């Protein structure tokens with residue numbers, strides 16, 4: 508348990524200053540806020556919505572769109588000026604995970620149709636992974652958000668605190684405080700969705716958060732670590748390179764995964780194959796680095812600086828060889844907090860393909876837990892994400908979407924990829940709208956009706972084939 512006393516905890520939470528400090532392994536229970544906390548500190552007019560979605564990434568955007576389509580008045584709050592999350596600010600521009608359904612399928616079809624990087628004149632056949640430019644994501648996602656008249660997008664406005672009142676045996680999140688143009692603005696809604704990728708909204712609300720690895724015995728997982736550890740997956744500095752000279756080929760011995768046209772590992776191509784390529788955009792997993800505490804902005808900044816320093820020589824080599832390099836603005840952080848919910852998904856669920864009655868999203872991907880040795884050829888099956896994993900313990904008025912939902916580190920390493928985050932987002936947004944419009948708690952919605960709604964949108968089609 509943490510070293511903070513209750514008073515300083517409450518003070519910190521109310522101002523939001525503990526956002527970074529609340530994380531690793533602290534497992535703080537929700538605290539009762541003092542009366543003065545309920546007084547408005549809003550400089551700008553207080554705004555009221557049905558649903559607030561924090562984070563416009565692969566989890567948050569589908570959540571906002573589905574909530575809006577269900578008739579809810581939605582605030583979509585993003586700290587960056589551009590929407591998109593990891594594909595845009597970390598250059599994670601490949602969509603992994605299955606099933607490809609619903610909004611992620613539609614997005615991918617649009618990406619392929621209008622923003623494909625494959626040069627059909629080159630005669631090379633597409634194979635392997637596809638990637639798209641971050642700007643393609645910005646354009647399409649902005650347009651898709653704009654189409655929804657029920658969404659108010661607030662960008663460049665980080666959430667710096669939450670409003671929480673004690674209700675019954677649970678704390679209720681009633682809204683968020685955003686930093687807007689040098690001042691605070693308060694937004695209220697019966698349901699808020701934490702789709703921040705870091706779980707910072709839940710942490711600021713006093714929810715129980717998980718960080719790092721559990722021991723295998725904690726959840727009876729068949730693989731993993733004997734002892735719990737605070738280590739999280741490595742962070743990676745992604746980049747994109749682009750031919751600026753016609754004769755450019757990668758320097759001899761150039762290492763670092765790369766995919767041209769989003770299809771083939773360039774480091775696996777022969778010199779001749781590279782020369783035959785007509786297009787010249789390459790996607791790279793660059794330098795990776797361990798970060799002890801991914802909630803700490805100082806450590807993240809230092810890690811990014813280290814990655815850039817370590818790669819400086821390679822960037823120079825690439826430039827001399829005739830390539831321009833576009834470096835992702837943010838270091839790629841794979842893992843941060845997970846918000847403990849009514850159910851914790853485990854490696855067993857991923858391996859067995861469990862489908863609980865309250866399954867609201869399908870997921871299939873291997874356990875891609877960087878830095879942890881797992882048995883090779885471990886097969887995973889399509890599994891169900893239960894609605895309970897989206898509901899933070901001891902808290903009302905709050906749901907989670909994207910990679911922050913409740914699961915062990917191993918389960919998270921499977922469901923953290925973008926198509927699955929999107930499927931989860933659609934479920935969270937639909938559920939939030941149901942709760943808000945029917946004036947019920949997030950636990951009291953008709954889950955069968957939620958599942959039926961998602962089914963009607965094709966979210967469960969993969970298992971029907």
Ligand SMILES: Cc1cc2nc3c(=O)[nH]c(=O)nc-3n(C[C@H](O)[C@H](O)[C@H](O)COP(=O)(O)OP(=O)(O)OC[C@H]3O[C@@H](n4cnc5c(N)ncnc54)[C@H](O)[C@@H]3O)c2cc1C
Pocket residue numbers: 561562563564565566567584585586587590591592593594597599600601602603604664665666667702703704705707742743744745838839840841908909910911923924925926928
């Ligand atoms: C290096 C790396 C490589 C990866 N490779 C792949 C891959 O190839 N394919 C794949 O599918 N997945 C990959 N992933 C995983 C995937 O990109 C992420 O897990 C996924 O983007 C998570 O989506 P999300 O919506 O939960 O969070 P995010 O994408 O992180 O989006 C969260 C959004 O919330 C915003 N936000 C955060 N805090 C606040 C706040 N306080 N106020 C307002 N806004 C806030 C952020 O700015 C961001 O836009 C990779 C991840 C990394 C880091």
